[in-house]
Amino acid sequence: MHTLTAFAAALHTVPAAAIGPAGNTDLPGAGVYALAPALIVVPLLSAAVLLLLGRRTDRWGHWLGVLASGASFVAAAVVFLAMLGRPSDQRVIDINLGDWINAGAFDLHAGIRVDPLSMTFVLLVTFVGTLIHVYSVAYMEHDTDRRRFFAYLNLFVAAMLTLVLANSYLLLFFGWEGVGLASYLLIGFWNHNTPYAVAAKKAFVANRVGDVGLVIALGLMFSHFGGVDFATVLNAKPSEGVATAIGLMLLLAACGKSAQFPLQSWLGDAMAGPTPVSALIHAATMVTAGVYLIVRSAPIFNAAPTAQLVVVVVGAITLLFGAIVGCAKDDIKKALAASTMSQIGYMILAAGLGPIGYVFAIFHLVTHGFFKAGMFLGAGSVMHGMDDQVDMRNFGGLGRYMKITYFTFMAGWLAILGIPPFSGYFSKDKIIEAAFVPQHGEDWRAWVFGGVALIGAGITAFYMSRLFFMTFEGQKRWSKKRDGGDQHPHEAPRLMTWPMIVLAFGSVFAGMILASGSRFVDWLEPVTGHTEGDPVLPTWVLIALTLGAVVVGLVLAWRRYAISTVPVVPPVGTLLTRAARVDLYQDSVNNGLLVEPGKHLTRSLVYADRAGVDGTVVGISRLPVGVGEVTRKIQTGFVRSYAASMLVGLVVLVVVVLAVQS
Amino acid sequence: MTLTNYLVLSAILFSLGATTVLLRRNAIIVFMGVELMLNASNLALVTFSRMHGNLTGQVLAFFVMVVAAAEVVVGLAVIIAIFRTRKSASVDDVNLLKS
Numbered sequence A: 001m002h003t004l005t006a007f008a009a010a011l012h013t014v015p016a017a018a019i020g021p022a023g024n025t026d027l028p029g030a031g032v033y034a035l036a037p038a039l040i041v042v043p044l045l046s047a048a049v050l051l052l053l054g055r056r057t058d059r060w061g062h063w064l065g066v067l068a069s070g071a072s073f074v075a076a077a078v079v080f081l082a083m084l085g086r087p088s089d090q091r092v093i094d095i096n097l098g099d100w101i102n103a104g105a106f107d108l109h110a111g112i113r114v115d116p117l118s119m120t121f122v123l124l125v126t127f128v129g130t131l132i133h134v135y136s137v138a139y140m141e142h143d144t145d146r147r148r149f150f151a152y153l154n155l156f157v158a159a160m161l162t163l164v165l166a167n168s169y170l171l172l173f174f175g176w177e178g179v180g181l182a183s184y185l186l187i188g189f190w191n192h193n194t195p196y197a198v199a200a201k202k203a204f205v206a207n208r209v210g211d212v213g214l215v216i217a218l219g220l221m222f223s224h225f226g227g228v229d230f231a232t233v234l235n236a237k238p239s240e241g242v243a244t245a246i247g248l249m250l251l252l253a254a255c256g257k258s259a260q261f262p263l264q265s266w267l268g269d270a271m272a273g274p275t276p277v278s279a280l281i282h283a284a285t286m287v288t289a290g291v292y293l294i295v296r297s298a299p300i301f302n303a304a305p306t307a308q309l310v311v312v313v314v315g316a317i318t319l320l321f322g323a324i325v326g327c328a329k330d331d332i333k334k335a336l337a338a339s340t341m342s343q344i345g346y347m348i349l350a351a352g353l354g355p356i357g358y359v360f361a362i363f364h365l366v367t368h369g370f371f372k373a374g375m376f377l378g379a380g381s382v383m384h385g386m387d388d389q390v391d392m393r394n395f396g397g398l399g400r401y402m403k404i405t406y407f408t409f410m411a412g413w414l415a416i417l418g419i420p421p422f423s424g425y426f427s428k429d430k431i432i433e434a435a436f437v438p439q440h441g442e443d444w445r446a447w448v449f450g451g452v453a454l455i456g457a458g459i460t461a462f463y464m465s466r467l468f469f470m471t472f473e474g475q476k477r478w479s480k481k482r483d484g485g486d487q488h489p490h491e492a493p494r495l496m497t498w499p500m501i502v503l504a505f506g507s508v509f510a511g512m513i514l515a516s517g518s519r520f521v522d523w524l525e526p527v528t529g530h531t532e533g534d535p536v537l538p539t540w541v542l543i544a545l546t547l548g549a550v551v552v553g554l555v556l557a558w559r560r561y562a563i564s565t566v567p568v569v570p571p572v573g574t575l576l577t578r579a580a581r582v583d584l585y586q587d588s589v590n591n592g593l594l595v596e597p598g599k600h601l602t603r604s605l606v607y608a609d610r611a612g613v614d615g616t617v618v619g620i621s622r623l624p625v626g627v628g629e630v631t632r633k634i635q636t637g638f639v640r641s642y643a644a645s646m647l648v649g650l651v652v653l654v655v656v657v658l659a660v661q662s
Numbered sequence B: 001m002t003l004t005n006y007l008v009l010s011a012i013l014f015s016l017g018a019t020t021v022l023l024r025r026n027a028i029i030v031f032m033g034v035e036l037m038l039n040a041s042n043l044a045l046v047t048f049s050r051m052h053g054n055l056t057g058q059v060l061a062f063f064v065m066v067v068a069a070a071e072v073v074v075g076l077a078v079i080i081a082i083f084r085t086r087k088s089a090s091v092d093d094v095n096l097l098k099s
Helices: A002-013 A031-057 A061-084 A116-139 A146-165 A169-187 A194-225 A230-235 A240-257 A265-272 A275-284 A286-296 A298-302 A305-328 A332-352 A358-385 A403-417 A423-435 A443-472 A494-528 A539-562 A575-581 A583-634 A639-661 B003-023 B027-052 B056-086
Strands: A093-103 A106-114
Touching: A031 A061, A031 A093, A031 A106, A031 A146, A061 A116, A061 A146, A093 A169, A106 A116, A106 A146, A106 A169, A116 A146, A116 A275, A116 A286, A116 A358, A116 A494, A146 A169, A146 A275, A146 A286, A169 A194, A169 A240, A169 A265, A169 A275, A169 A286, A194 A230, A194 A240, A194 A265, A230 A298, A240 A286, A240 A298, A240 A305, A265 A275, A265 A332, A265 A583, A275 A286, A275 A332, A275 A358, A286 A298, A286 A332, A286 A358, A298 A305, A305 A332, A305 A443, A305 A575, A305 A583, A332 A358, A332 A423, A332 A443, A358 A403, A358 A423, A358 A494, A403 A423, A403 A443, A403 A494, A423 A443, A423 A494, A423 A539, A443 A539, A575 A583, A639 B003, B003 B027, B027 B056
Parallel strands: none
Antiparallel strands: A093 A106
């Protein structure tokens, strides 16, 4: 609440002079930047209104949510246009929102940094967010708690914007926790269903593990640089050891938030949330916060080659991990979740490559935001038409019944495959190219990481095509409805199809528009830096190889899932299939390595507490009880015996006094 | 007849009173024993006053009488109250505090 008032107060008091370095104020659109805090405040206020007024807002609450998110997008667009009007070296604007924490040597101002990197995220979050708000109006129509759902969505948007707009790691952490909270609340939105509540808790706990990394990184920054704001940290020249330590801790944080190996197990279960949540939080925006964190901390990672190598390795492992898991999942949302994990693996890999990859990590993040959100909304539309059925083995042939969903999903599918000229081609291909550039003069890295990225592209093509064909092509394998009736798949209402159509346009054209004339590279370069390198193979060979891998994956999937019969009951499958169905035993590993030892530890601690601490206390308390047990026998209750003891006592007393005196 | 005889009498009376208190069960009799002890101590006080030639002992004897009077009032009231509820004047029956 304190922060809210601070923001609100700052909104009125930001004078033009407080914006940016002195001398920037005469640039075009300086005053427009005062809008930036409103980006966060508007959805936050809307969330507060919806939560505080409760049921009274049931009738119009969802539209307030849409309006708040839309207003944020409009403000973001205005700020973006003002930024475009500036020369590219003057696009970093820090807006001071006042003193936040002032404790001795630690003096931190709450502030907002508007620069091309944060604007990219702000536009993505508000644009995709608003579309998903609109979609949710229809998707959640029959839910009695729709208003609460929109309150949480708005809370998420506010927290996510805080995360990306913060100009210090501490405020970023504030937003980081905020999105974690919103994610928890939304995964567990139907928490009357116990497995869903457990999934929410799992996501929360896995995220906490990562957050520990961010907290330690904050501590390291403060102790070594004396501050946690971007201006201090990113301009410090850290020694390699310090940079490596901070970098690894930031990577841990990124692994938790972005579901990277080894903290990825929560993302599949997070699909328990309503589908719009999966689209917005667990595909397009929140899970990419880890990529943002790494790209934002570029100067630290640039100074720590070891940390960078670890980042690349984590990205490469997750990329394959997600892809393999995606091949075996029959739940359409879980298959998409595995795909998200794998695609973020690509981004993390690119971010770990250093200046050669930062821009493409963010580029892929943006295009992925479009096509993956679009496909999740498509999956939601399929569930809407098929009585909330999610098992793809019970789909099939739906393309004929849901034309709009079919074509919008197809756009996302072709985009993620990387078929030119769909958007994924421009972003993913660049990452594969960058991975094939030797780092630090070591050729093996190029072959290993490039090879992994290339194979990943092939597997991606296989599992996404599998998903697409199993759902929309082939024969009908529909099950009965839950009430026993026949399935009647139908197209979703317009409020749901329009956001899908818009996102499909993004899936088709976003890459082309942003890549033409290296527009996106020029836009981000002032913040992240950019270098080019020569891959170990000629570029055209790489493109040909990638497309070849994609076509192989596509054809394999076509033969197995489109033209041949897909069994309704999953076949036993190979060892790998069975492992992939249970997330490559990740949950068992976590259980065996962490949960069970943890349980034993708590059990032994409880025992030590009972035997040691409690034992001492109880033992001490037993002493007076024992003494009491013995002495209470004297208390017979007979008045005369009391009188006798008084007399005897008196006599003894007198005798003693006399004896002492004489 | 020396003053010592008074003290001996006082001691005898006190012992009689104490014996009564310890041995009798009837609350009224026990009460009388208490009164006897008080009066024995009064006698001793007055004797001491005489021995020392000042009035301190006499004054204290008056105090004891006042307290004894008050005690009789309260004590008899308690005895009657107990008799009404428990239909007994035996001090051995009044052992509720034990459990």
